[in-house]
Amino acid sequence: MMVNAEAWIAKERVTSAAASGTAMSFLLFLRGLIILLLAFAISIYLLTGTLWGTFVQTLIWGILIQIGYFVAVMLLVWRSVSKESVTPKSHIAR
Numbered sequence: 001m002m003v004n005a006e007a008w009i010a011k012e013r014v015t016s017a018a019a020s021g022t023a024m025s026f027l028l029f030l031r032g033l034i035i036l037l038l039a040f041a042i043s044i045y046l047l048t049g050t051l052w053g054t055f056v057q058t059l060i061w062g063i064l065i066q067i068g069y070f071v072a073v074m075l076l077v078w079r080s081v082s083k084e085s086v087t088p089k090s091h092i093a094r
Helices: 002-020 026-048 051-086 089-093
Strands: none
Touching: 026 051
16 A cells, blocks of 8 residues: 555656656757757867867766766755655655
8 A cells, every 4th residue: 555655656746747847858858968069069169170179078068067967866866855754654645
């Protein structure tokens, strides 16, 4: 019975996140990331004029963006876990 309650709570969170607009699809994220990296690469190429420097700096920027995204996701998970630990167990069973 408790497993079904936990599955229902998880489903409600996903549904409410999607309804509130806080969920982001992977394709939307990937499209934004590619557009951002292309804009960065074009601007760096116009500033430096070297293809090799543009490639290296864009690669470094892409890695930094991924590290930032990972940290942001970890912070969101940490916040949700800390909020759940404050919630009394009697509310979860309902």
